[in-house]
Amino acid sequence: MSGRTIAIGDIHGCSKALSRLIEEIQPTADDMIVTLGDYVDRGPDSRGVIDEMLELIDRCELSPLLGNHEQMLLDAFGSEEVLTFWQGVGGDETLASYGGSLDQIPPHHNVFFRGLHRHYETDTHFFVHANYDAELSLQQQPDHLLLWEHIVHTRPGRHAFGKIAVVGHTPQGSGEVLDMDYVICIDTYCVGGAALDVDSGQLWQANRDGELRS
Numbered sequence: 001m002s003g004r005t006i007a008i009g010d011i012h013g014c015s016k017a018l019s020r021l022i023e024e025i026q027p028t029a030d031d032m033i034v035t036l037g038d039y040v041d042r043g044p045d046s047r048g049v050i051d052e053m054l055e056l057i058d059r060c061e062l063s064p065l066l067g068n069h070e071q072m073l074l075d076a077f078g079s080e081e082v083l084t085f086w087q088g089v090g091g092d093e094t095l096a097s098y099g100g101s102l103d104q105i106p107p108h109h110n111v112f113f114r115g116l117h118r119h120y121e122t123d124t125h126f127f128v129h130a131n132y133d134a135e136l137s138l139q140q141q142p143d144h145l146l147l148w149e150h151i152v153h154t155r156p157g158r159h160a161f162g163k164i165a166v167v168g169h170t171p172q173g174s175g176e177v178l179d180m181d182y183v184i185c186i187d188t189y190c191v192g193g194a195a196l197d198v199d200s201g202q203l204w205q206a207n208r209d210g211e212l213r214s
């Protein structure tokens with residue numbers, strides 16, 4: 001593939017940030033966009049974020065990864081306990097964007113949530129939502145690392161297969177991308193959203209009002 005490979009970090013309901021990033025990136029059919037999960041929760045417009053994701057499918061190659069917040073949304077369908085927990089960590093805002101309840105999430109959005117991937121890789125990079133075990137293959141990664149564990153709590157090693165990891169999930173309070181050489185974290189949520197062309201290093205950041213960061 002001759003196009004770019006662009007990772008987009010945690011968007012968390014900030015649809016204006018996502019639209020601004022897409023507007024700047026101008027994705028074409030040759031580009032691969034890997035979204036790192038956590039599309040929903042906390043921000044004001046989770047529903048709008050998913051609508052934009054679905055539009056991207058017609059515009060470029062898209063590999064949307066599963067985040068812990070989508071996992072909670074999916075699990076909330078079968079568990080009152082998860083539903084209550086999820087509502088307290090941003091799920092309330094997601095439900096509000098759909099009209100107030102899980103039942104109001106449209107079927108094509110549920111298909112999107114259920115179809116999210118656990119990882120993606122190129123010849124040089126691999127992409128997961130949160131963290132990984134450097135000794136295990138991507139297929140073997142346990143959920144608690146892949147979806148939940150912050151890289152500041154359990155710092156991953158360089159993966160045995162030598163590729164550079166691109167992750168989200170661990171918020172960078174500085175608003176700066178964390179580049180530790182073999183692992184790059186682009187969850188700059190306090191800024192709104194971040195996108196990184198992993199080959200050229202070009203970075204775009206937009207805040208929740210859709211303003212570009214200079």
Ligand SMILES: [Mn+2]
Nearest residue numbers: 038067068169
């Ligand atoms: Mn997360």
